[in-house]
Amino acid sequence: MSTTPNGFTLDNSGRRLVVDPVTRIEGHLRCEVNVDENGVIRNAVSSGTMWRGLEVILKGRDPRDAWAFTQRICGVCTGTHALTSVRAVENALGITIPKNANIIRNLMQLTLYAHDHLVHFYHLHALDWVDVVSALSADPRKTSELAQSISKWPKSSPGYFADLQARVKKFVESGQLGPFKNGYWGSPAYKLPPEANLMAVAHYLEALDFQKEIVKIHAVFGGKNPHPNWLVGGMACAINLDGDGANGAVNIERLALVGSIIDRTIEFIDQVYVPDLQAIASFYKDWTYGGGISSQNLLSYGDVPGVANDYSASSLLLPRGAIVGGDLSTIHEVDLTDMEQIKEHVTHSWYKYPNGEDGLHPWAGVTEPHFELGPKTVGDKKRIEALDEEGKYSYIKAPRWRGHAMEVGPLARYVIGYAQGNPEFKEPTDKLLRDLGLPLEALFTTLGRTAARGLEASWAAHKMRWCYDELIANLKAGDSATANPAKWEPETWPKECRGVGFTEAPRGALGHWIVVKDGKIDNYQAVVPTTWNASPRDAAGNIGAYEAALLNTPMADPEQPLEILRTLHSFDPCLACSTHVMAPDGGELTQIRIR
Amino acid sequence: MKKKVTTFYDVMEARGISRRDFMKFCTTTAASMGLASSMVPQVVHAMENKPRIPILWIHGLECTCCSESFIRSAHPLASDVVLSMISLDYDDTLMAAAGHQAEAILDEIREEYKGNYIVAVEGNPPLNNDGMFCIVGGRSFLDQLIEVSKDALAVVAWGSCASNGCVQAAAPNPTQATPIKKVITDKPIINVPGCPPISEVMTGVLTYILTFGKLPELDRQGRPKMFYSQRIHDKCYRRPHFDAGQFVEKWDDEGARKGWCLYKMGCKGPTTYNACSSIGFNEGTSFPIKSGHGCIGCSEENFWDNGPFYERLTHVEGFGIESNADTIGMGVAAGTAAAIGVHAVASAGKQLTKKDAENT
Numbered sequence: 039m040s041t042t043p044n045g046f047t048l049d050n051s052g053r054r055l056v057v058d059p060v061t062r063i064e065g066h067l068r069c070e071v072n073v074d075e076n077g078v079i080r081n082a083v084s085s086g087t088m089w090r091g092l093e094v095i096l097k098g099r100d101p102r103d104a105w106a107f108t109q110r111i112c113g114v115c116t117g118t119h120a121l122t123s124v125r126a127v128e129n130a131l132g133i134t135i136p137k138n139a140n141i142i143r144n145l146m147q148l149t150l151y152a153h154d155h156l157v158h159f160y161h162l163h164a165l166d167w168v169d170v171v172s173a174l175s176a177d178p179r180k181t182s183e184l185a186q187s188i189s190k191w192p193k194s195s196p197g198y199f200a201d202l203q204a205r206v207k208k209f210v211e212s213g214q215l216g217p218f219k220n221g222y223w224g225s226p227a228y229k230l231p232p233e234a235n236l237m238a239v240a241h242y243l244e245a246l247d248f249q250k251e252i253v254k255i256h257a258v259f260g261g262k263n264p265h266p267n268w269l270v271g272g273m274a275c276a277i278n279l280d281g282d283g284a285n286g287a288v289n290i291e292r293l294a295l296v297g298s299i300i301d302r303t304i305e306f307i308d309q310v311y312v313p314d315l316q317a318i319a320s321f322y323k324d325w326t327y328g329g330g331i332s333s334q335n336l337l338s339y340g341d342v343p344g345v346a347n348d349y350s351a352s353s354l355l356l357p358r359g360a361i362v363g364g365d366l367s368t369i370h371e372v373d374l375t376d377m378e379q380i381k382e383h384v385t386h387s388w389y390k391y392p393n394g395e396d397g398l399h400p401w402a403g404v405t406e407p408h409f410e411l412g413p414k415t416v417g418d419k420k421r422i423e424a425l426d427e428e429g430k431y432s433y434i435k436a437p438r439w440r441g442h443a444m445e446v447g448p449l450a451r452y453v454i455g456y457a458q459g460n461p462e463f464k465e466p467t468d469k470l471l472r473d474l475g476l477p478l479e480a481l482f483t484t485l486g487r488t489a490a491r492g493l494e495a496s497w498a499a500h501k502m503r504w505c506y507d508e509l510i511a512n513l514k515a516g517d518s519a520t521a522n523p524a525k526w527e528p529e530t531w532p533k534e535c536r537g538v539g540f541t542e543a544p545r546g547a548l549g550h551w552i553v554v555k556d557g558k559i560d561n562y563q564a565v566v567p568t569t570w571n572a573s574p575r576d577a578a579g580n581i582g583a584y585e586a587a588l589l590n591t592p593m594a595d596p597e598q599p600l601e602i603l604r605t606l607h608s609f610d611p612c613l614a615c616s617t618h619v620m621a622p623d624g625g626e627l628t629q630i631r632i633r
Numbered sequence: 634m635k636k637k638v639t640t641f642y643d644v645m646e647a648r649g650i651s652r653r654d655f656m657k658f659c660t661t662t663a664a665s666m667g668l669a670s671s672m673v674p675q676v677v678h679a680m681e682n683k684p685r686i687p688i689l690w691i692h693g694l695e696c697t698c699c700s701e702s703f704i705r706s707a708h709p710l711a712s713d714v715v716l717s718m719i720s721l722d723y724d725d726t727l728m729a730a731a732g733h734q735a736e737a738i739l740d741e742i743r744e745e746y747k748g749n750y751i752v753a754v755e756g757n758p759p760l761n762n763d764g765m766f767c768i769v770g771g772r773s774f775l776d777q778l779i780e781v782s783k784d785a786l787a788v789v790a791w792g793s794c795a796s797n798g799c800v801q802a803a804a805p806n807p808t809q810a811t812p813i814k815k816v817i818t819d820k821p822i823i824n825v826p827g828c829p830p831i832s833e834v835m836t837g838v839l840t841y842i843l844t845f846g847k848l849p850e851l852d853r854q855g856r857p858k859m860f861y862s863q864r865i866h867d868k869c870y871r872r873p874h875f876d877a878g879q880f881v882e883k884w885d886d887e888g889a890r891k892g893w894c895l896y897k898m899g900c901k902g903p904t905t906y907n908a909c910s911s912i913g914f915n916e917g918t919s920f921p922i923k924s925g926h927g928c929i930g931c932s933e934e935n936f937w938d939n940g941p942f943y944e945r946l947t948h949v950e951g952f953g954i955e956s957n958a959d960t961i962g963m964g965v966a967a968g969t970a971a972a973i974g975v976h977a978v979a980s981a982g983k984q985l986t987k988k989d990a991e992n993t
Binding site: 056057058059060061062063064065066068087088089090091092094095099100102103106107110111112113114116157161162165170205209212214215216217218219220221222243246247249250253254256257258259260261262263264265266267269271272273274275276277278281282283284285286287288295407409417419420421422423433518519520521522523526598599603614 | 685687692694695696697698699700701702704705706707710711712715716719720721722724725726727728729730731732734735736737738759762763765766767768769770771772773774799800801803804805806807808810828829832870871883884885886889890891892893909914915916918919920921922923924925926929931937941942943
């Protein structure tokens with residue numbers, strides 16, 4: 039038994055359980071826990087098990103191409119890395135973008151929020167709360183009554199739910215259960231009545247059909263989704279409202295399509311997602327686990343600049359700042375260029391630092407791969423049965439803000455916004471807590487994380503409407519510029535420069551740090567949300583958000599990792615994002631030192 | 634296989650879809666695949682008699698854009714594909730089970746449906762570090778891929794990662810990320826490149842296999858000819874501006890606002906084989922060129938290393954639309970590769986046909 043510097047008691051003497059693969063996430067994550075004789079989790083180990091080396095691939099390339107490479111870090115939070123990248127390059131090269139480009143980028147980022155949160159809730163997270171098989175025993179009439187009591191969403195008749203139930207029944211009876219095969223159906227950890235399960239299953243399918251509509255906004259401005267196109271200096275989607283050739287540009291038909299999608303998105307999120315979230319939460323109010331470090335340390339860089347080219351906290355619609363030690367009365371300023379604030383540690387990560395440094399800022403970052411297992415590992419380098427968390431155990435580094443492990447994501451944004459007294463975040467939070475009869479502390483749980491994401495989806499959908507109105511107003515005022523080509527050519531760039539770009543990805547704070555030399559990328563580093571949340575232990579022994587959140591959770595049946603999935607999914611893990619640089623051919627990666 | 638066979642029609646019937654609507658669906662499906670109306674009865678027969686084929690969808694080094702694209706499919710809807718057309722028994726992105734319960738499914742399907750399931754691969758295996766740059770269930774993804782593919786009927790390589798290597802295989806390819814075709818050499822492989830591939834191309838490939846009981850005809854790179862035989866340039870609505878010499882010269886200039894050709898802005902449409910300019914993305918909403926940005930050639934081999942994206946292609950001649958991937962720049966070796974490809978497809982087709990006979 040030991041206590042970590044950030045105040046968590048770890049005991050690895052109990053039975054070891056391994057969950058690998060952790061499914062319904064992006065990428066490859068392994069989780070190991072020790073449970074005591076009562077099935078309560080007393081030790082937790084989070085391990086990122088994939089690594090691609092994108093940042094080293096970027097070395098020597100054209101900075102204007104970097105968005106396309108970094109966008110491929112993740113196809114789920116598609117676009118957010120590209121946006122972060124163009125911001126980093128523009129920051130380095132001193133490029134400003136037109137007002138319309140800022141509005142369109144915001145609209146695309148908010149589109150991602152609405153889509154990503156919705157798909158996460160229904161398709162990656164819901165099955166942790168919803169028992170599909172139980173839905174078969176629901177009374178369609180009562181399901182209809184339930185649905186109509188919480189929302190005016192029109193697809194709610196007894197006949198609709200009866201048809202849906204028949205479809206699911208036939209599917210289950212076929213014996214080919216597809217993605218529902220070997221699920222944890224019937225587990226006592228499921229708390230919803232059959233009617234709520236049936237309603238949720240119906241909306242799982244409706245959301246699957248609807249989500250593809252939302253991202254058509256990316257297609258209008260970026261040509262496709264996943265992976266729309268971006269541009270250093272603005273957006274490539276020229277606007278031509280009624281002139282010669284308007285049919286080949288963003289014109290009134292395209293804008294009308296965007297407007298109609300925004301209306302339907304608001305409708306679906308407010309009439310399906312949020313009521314479902316609230317209904318499901320009402321049955322799990324007693325399940326108060328999973329808070330981890332959320333009641334202590336939270337971090338957000340902020341995003342959605344209301345004023346083009348102004349990335350200061352006052353311009354950002356999503357809050358910026360850090361909370362430390364659970365003191366909501368002090369919001370610390372966050373500076374991504376301060377070499378002392380953000381540092382990455384590798385003591386327990388499959389990397390090593392050549393000079394034995396304790397932690398390095400991304401601009402001075404060194405990443406040298408070092409796949410090595412601790413002496414207490416069960417298995418070997420080709421077949422890992424159980425990891426040794428006293429040694430190196432993850433491809434994820436351990437980023438720290440002023441030495442603190444931080445949680446990032448929707449909950450961090452909402453709590454920081456709440457603590458700042460911003461009514462856009464405070465009022466919906468207070469209302470939800472009031473409706474559920476819960477205190478503010480209830481936010482610092484697995485369910486609180488999931489609830490913040492749902493509220494944020496609604497916030498994002500309504501902000502999409504605000505952006506759209508702003509775009510139309512600016513066009514009315516006669517400004518139709520979308521790109522600033524003044525510094526497009528490399529001859530106009532400084533010989534050597536560096537920059538940083540940031541966004542709030544749906545999963546949390548995201549930063550890209552770039553060094554440009556002689557027109558080429560000299561160094562590129564990304565510190566992503568899942569690196570913060572899924573972080574392994576650091577040199578001092580502080581545990582990260584995933585590991586802390588799993589502690590002290592009782593498992594209904596340790597053979598069925600339902601509670602582990604529930605809490606991990608509440609963070610919306612994205613493992614492809616969290617991978618880092620490696621050296622070519624396994625050799626040392628020469629790294630540029632920034633003075 | 635002793636299990637009760639649920640056909641596509643059974644499922645539709647159970648959903649209260651009338652015979653009349655079912656026939657209409659088959660007609661639409663046939664039309665969407667460019668088939669003559671005389672082929673409709675064949676589609677109907679297939680839909681009425683085929684069991685839902687198990688698909689094991691595994692993930693290597695990737696970004697999940699292929700899965701995301703797949704669920705964007707509008708015709709057929711992804712929900713219909715998953716519930717009614719295939720049996721998506723393993724897909725770590727969507728499946729309810731995790732850990733041991735998830736891994737057990739791989740073994741079960743391999744045993745129960747030996748030779749009669751399809752492996753869909755998203756991403757690719759890294760070969761460096763003994764494959765341990767991508768670990769699943771404590772072992773390398775490379776091991777998983779080889780094991781799971783061993784008893785498969787065919788392998789579908791989704792996207793540019795699985796087909797060509799894609800971004801993690803870009804120079805210097807630090808993990809030695811390797812396309813599926815270089816690791817699995819004894820199975821028919823259908824490459825469906827693109828980053829991501831078009832949603833309806835992904836579901837279209839599956840619909841074709843399920844409907845006609847055979848694999849689609851492939852080109853020498855193992856890509857379905859129906860979607861990858863022509864260049865984006867050939868079907869581009871901005872092509873007349875190329876021919877007329879009307880080009881975008883600068884971002885947001887007059888040409889950009891008039892929808893002129895993006896060739897001078899680095900568009901790779903003239904060297905990229907894909908269906909973007911005809912089918913489009915997101916239910917035909919757009920494709921990169923239509924939104925004002927050049928094509929980056931994301932379905933082509935080594936597209937990350939084929940020069941900066943904004944550098945204009947050289948040596949683009951006005952060769953005609955009758956040219957295709959098999960005839961441009963190909964040497965004698967191409968003939969051999971094509972012959973092997975055809976043989977592999979023929980074997981798979983036979984197996985599928987045999988299976989059908991058992992079930993009917």
